[in-house]
Amino acid sequence: DTGVSQNPRHKITKRGQNVTFRCDPISEHNRLYWYRQTLGQGPEFLTYFQNEAQLEKSRLLSDRFSAERPKGSFSTLEIQRTEQGDSAMYLCASSLGDRAKNIQYFGAGTRLSVL
Amino acid sequence: EDKVVQSPLSLVVHEGDTVTLNCSYEVTNFRSLLWYKQEKKAPTFLFMLTSSGIEKKSGRLSSILDKKELFSILNITATQTGDSAIYLCAVETGGTSYGKLTFGQGTILTVHP
Numbered sequence: 078d079t080g081v082s083q084n085p086r087h088k089i090t091k092r093g094q095n096v097t098f099r100c101d102p103i104s105e106h107n108r109l110y111w112y113r114q115t116l117g118q119g120p121e122f123l124t125y126f127q128n129e130a131q132l133e134k135s136r137l138l139s140d141r142f143s144a145e146r147p148k149g150s151f152s153t154l155e156i157q158r159t160e161q162g163d164s165a166m167y168l169c170a171s172s173l174g175d176r177a178k179n180i181q182y183f184g185a186g187t188r189l190s191v192l
Numbered sequence: 193e194d195k196v197v198q199s200p201l202s203l204v205v206h207e208g209d210t211v212t213l214n215c216s217y218e219v220t221n222f223r224s225l226l227w228y229k230q231e232k233k234a235p236t237f238l239f240m241l242t243s244s245g246i247e248k249k250s251g252r253l254s255s256i257l258d259k260k261e262l263f264s265i266l267n268i269t270a271t272q273t274g275d276s277a278i279y280l281c282a283v284e285t286g287g288t289s290y291g292k293l294t295f296g297q298g299t300i301l302t303v304h305p
Binding site for chain 2: 182
């Protein structure tokens, strides 16, 4: 499968614990995006990278959230001191970064449940 | 603040019906509008529209953009049960930092046999 891959698919954690999710983009894609989706809503933008540079962060991304893409390939999203409000589906997408046609392709997501 | 609104929020039809899904937007620095289909997994790409009045078609699905009135529609003809899904509309915005997608709430389409 050469699509966007996310791990784990499901994560259950207790409030206050730290969690980390991983995203492997489509191999030739230089842009990588993170979104969060809650039930009944569309995905909300969190942050994105061009290669290893983090270019934009949403104000939704509190200081408990950090994302990295150290070698411009896979990315990790860490949430520290999780809260029940962090329960959501975390989606990753990647794109070629073509200015004319920047289509984002999504992974299946990591569903986080904070108890 | 950028805003994308989809209507209706849900729709129930029978196989063979034709449906029209609506998407309106108010954003700064519009670049493109995209439609995705989401079942119990990853949103899958359907269309990208950048110019007004040019209809995109793929089988029974088609979409068109009106940049003057700031909306798009997605049509599905001869619906099938496999069309049951959430349809998401998203607008790409940005100047030099292009690429951010703002999504609508989605339209839940249910097609009964």
